[in-house]
Amino acid sequence: MSEYDVNKTPKKQVLSMQLDLSKFEKATEEEKKQQDVMSESTTFLKDGLRRLRKNRLAMASLIVLAIILVIIIVAPMVVPYSYDEILKVNGVRDKGAKNLAPFTYSVLEQEYIDAGNFRFPHIFGTDEQCRDYFIRVVYGTRVSLVVGFFASIIVLIIGLIYGSISGYAGGRTDLIMMRIVDMIYSLPDMLVIILLSVVLGSVLKFKGGSFLASIGANMISMFIVFGVLYWVGMARLIRAQILSIKENEYVLAAKSIGAKPGRIIRKHILPNCLSVIIISTALQIPSAIFTESYLSFVGLGVSAPMPSLGSLANAAREGLQSYPYKLVFPAVAICLVVLSLNLIGDGLRDAFDPKLSR
């Protein structure tokens, strides 16, 4: 037999599975190199953000929320009216500017415009106390969002610390801590809120001009109510997560390395229940907004001239048949805020859970 020649194939036999080498060609260096190229390795954050950017719904919600944020920050600078200001024309109280429809002017204002002056339009009309409704909705959204975010952060911090200690420690500690949670859970919310705001209202007297005074005692007591009452749900959720995650072998591995409990919770357990924390925090914001609005309705929320979306919507109920738009604007604002926050929460969960990633 002669030496084996790559380019020459022995004669093919019938039914043989032998490959016909003449039908193949050698890969060039360039083609070989193509196989070497590997995908760029990314960090956890980059990878998550890349996936978030691909999620159209979440991005649209993010844009909506960003627009709302820009409006509530910029609008008070642009619009010449203030949320508690009764409209005046040339220093004279404009009694005719009551319950105006959007983009209309009162008789007095029309005269003023006809005289060649500029009058900023009432984009959402006015309310029954002759105040510009647009700026009130803007301020209401501001208040609601601030309450929502801060209340969720308070709830998150307390729930996170309490839940992780309870879940990780287990045994008797867990039992006692969870019974305390059960006790708080069984308290009627409304009663506690009323009692707290009555007590706090008289206790919390701030000196004028201080930062706390500008927020208002009612707002502070609302945060305290959230801090005291609403963390229990979060604590339960996080405890349940930790109970299941701490059974994983990588937690045991961390223990065998000699990692201390604090490190194990921070580095191994919490990052793995991040998706649950994110989604429940995102969902906590709208629920805080709702709570705030019903508190405002019973007069325990935001103090009187300061509007919130909830109190605006409630005030609009009275003239619902004549002025339905007064309910529509705050309601749409609540919807947009809540919906976009929910969708962003969903998007974040999808983006930052590598196990769910496609």
Added chain:
Amino acid sequence: MSENLIEVKNLKQYFPVRAGFKTLQLKAVDDVSFTVGKGETLGLVGESGCGKTTVGRSILHLYEPTAGQVFFEGEEITKKNIAEMRKKMQIVFQDPYSSLNPRMTVEDIIGEPLDVHKLYSNKKERRERILDLMETVGLNAEHATRYAHEFSGGQRQRIGIARALAVNPKFIVCDEPVSALDVSIQAQVINMFEELQEKLGVAYLFIAHDLLVVRHISKRIAVMYLGKIVEIADADELSDHPEHPYTQSLLSAVPIPDPKIARERQRIVLEGDVPSPLHMPTGCPFRTRCKYATEQCAKECPTLKDKGNNHLVACWNR
């Protein structure tokens, strides 16, 4: 035999189990004693649920042992010095999928022991040590920034081994490190264990249920049944002359990759099931399935006796 690195004395690990109103003791490990020499491998075999894994974890105090002592180089391991001891003893887990944190990059997983014990003075040193470890276990430097879920089973197990090696341990508990891998990868990983032992001089407690694997890697083999060690001997001695009836049946079940021999050999098939560790039989735990069982077996539990040649058996009839 070389000097003992690990000495386990009368180790007991009971877990309380609630059954209705009573609290029963689950005797996962019951009075186990053995030694592991420096740079030596002790194989630990037994069927599922016999307490192999528990032995490995109790040695490392991942479970607080109910009773008994573990000595490392003559020093007893206690709650107080366990933090220091963790620098000298490590563990490789069975399941490479659940033993690596999905949220961490390979670099952070391997670097964690370094962080915990502060084994570096600057970022550069940490990075160099990690890359060094990755090279030792056959991973590329570009893998460092990837997440565990981007790797295959064999590669993941290598990451787990690199993590265990990070603190330069003298003793590693290998808790069925290859049973989750397919056969071709098993060979690679086992060879790597052997190479590492040659290079670094680490001792292993190699837990497995695959007798062939254990025989290949171990110097000595211990056989466990229901929380007790029934036989310890040198690997070849045990394979060629098994004394305990349980070991005999275990060896007869090892598949032989030659159909001719496999057809001719006699298999010892055990009857019945493993008794529940909650309701252990009196005396010898194996007597319910042993064809040589006598009255004495039911009365008293046999202890390990030297049959010469470093061959220890716990059986009245041997």
